Amino acid sequence: MTIHRVTKIDGAEFLSLDLVLVSAILEDVWKEREYYSWQDRVIHAVSANGLAKMKRLANRDQDQLDLKKLGFEGDEQTPNA
Numbered sequence: 116m117t118i119h120r121v122t123k124i125d126g127a128e129f130l131s132l133d134l135v136l137v138s139a140i141l142e143d144v145w146k147e148r149e150y151y152s153w154q155d156r157v158i159h160a161v162s163a164n165g166l167a168k169m170k171r172l173a174n175r176d177q178d179q180l181d182l183k184k185l186g187f188e189g190d191e192q193t194p195n196a
Contacts, residue, residue, distance in 0.1 A: 135161075135169070144168055 117136035122129055137145045144165035151158045161169065167187045170178035182188075 140172065141165075141169065 117138070119134040119136075120131060121134060122131045135141065144161050147162050147165055148159050149162050151160060163185065167182060167185065170182050170187075
């Protein structure tokens with residue numbers, strides 16, 4: 116998995132965007148992406164389950180904390196309600 120982070124700085128504000136190179140291990144995440152309308156544009160984003168898979172693969176301390184905050188415990192595929 117390859118991720119490139121791009122940051123746009125405008126005065127005191129900034130916007131970070133992670134660009135993910137889709138490899139075989141993430142093909143299912145890409146196929147299950149979701150589409151949202153925002154400011155007259157269509158935004159493509161990974162699903163919650165896809166994000167959880169990516170965080171499990173990266174397995175950094177922050178990813179583990181994020182998984183707990185999102186309600187994903189252990190290897191569960193869906194968040195706890």
